Amino acid sequence: MSREFDWRLLLPAGIRTLPADLAAIVMVVLATGIAVLFPVISETPLRIALGLPFVLFIPGYAFIAALFPEAGEVTPDSDGEKLGITEGGIDGIERVALSFGTSIAISPLIGLILNFTPWGIRLVPIVISLSGFTLISTIVAAKRRQALPPEEQFSVPYREWIASARVELLEPDTKTDAALNVLLAISVMLAVTSVGYAVAVPKEGESFSELYLLTENDDGELVADNYPANLTQGEPTSLYVGIGNQEHEPVNYSLVVELQRVSVSNNSTTVLEEERLHQFETHLEHNESWQLNHTIQPQLTGERLRLTYLLYKSEPPAEPTVENAYREAHLWVNVSRSQPNRENRSSVSVGDGIETDF
Structure with missing residues (x-):
């Protein structure tokens, strides 16, 4: 009987014990540090591909995860249907929106603090400061989440998302749905290609x-x-x-x-x-x-x-x-x-x- 491969076995033991979303945050921070600070890799498009989410999303997500370790409680109606999220947690969409907003606030604030230090606003101090803030927030988030009962802990339902996407894309109900799925796949490919080209061939500024x-x-x-x-x-x-x-x-x-x-x-x-x-x-x-x-x-x-x-x-x-x-x-x-x-x-x-x- 075959088992489904667990990708988390590829991670170091210390990171493997973290929740999946927090483990991904740590891996992105480490990968960004390598892509930005290592001489050869820093000249590749990987630096920009990792640098943008590292500045605009990752610090805020770790900070929000530390503030809200619990999952949103879903209140069912009399028929068992989900009505919404009650107080005590936030859902995935709110978590993503707040992550972008707080990242946009945290990154300039760290830059402002560095401006009054001997290191100044330079690449290495900024990367180290943002990485340190994110990792500390991740540790706090992991500790607070593990202190909660398992049913109250927030978790990313990535397995449900993958299963749902597989059904929608590979098993459409009608031909119209199939055509829309193909159009969606083409649109995503064009968008990724456009972004990849913009990253790989950036327009040089004034010399x-x-x-x-x-x-x-x-x-x-x-x-x-x-x-x-x-x-x-x-x-x-x-x-x-x-x-x-x-x-x-x-x-x-x-x-x-x-x-x-x-x-x-x-x-x-x-x-x-x-x-x-x-x-x-x-x-x-x-x-x-x-x-x-x-x-x-x-x-x-x-x-x-x-x-x-x-x-x-x-x-x-x-x-x-x-x-x-x-x-x-x-x-x-x-x-x-x-x-x-x-x-x-x-x-x-x-x-x-x-x-x-x-």
């Missing part, structure tokens, strides 16, 4: 690179504010420069830093004199960023000089300019002459080429 300048405030935080406006010849000034790669491909970046004396007239800017301060190079993968704390020690002096950062993909040209740069950022600064030591006279070159001793 761009970020270039930004930051300073360090009194609390040691990097901010886009309080940029230096007055520098002194030869004295170092600290700045942070950052690059972000959103090109959907790896990029080799080159960054040229120049101090320029410019003339602006009739909406046209002409570079009269320039001083090369730095040149940096870095390689970034897509969605990767790079920041560098560096110092500038200008020798060129004058008022309203342009401290210019020119970003290039690959090597920079022989004559880097704002016009041929891929991205450009600049600050307007005044550079005053350093106070010379009276015992050591020196000479510097001024803008008109005249050499002056002092």
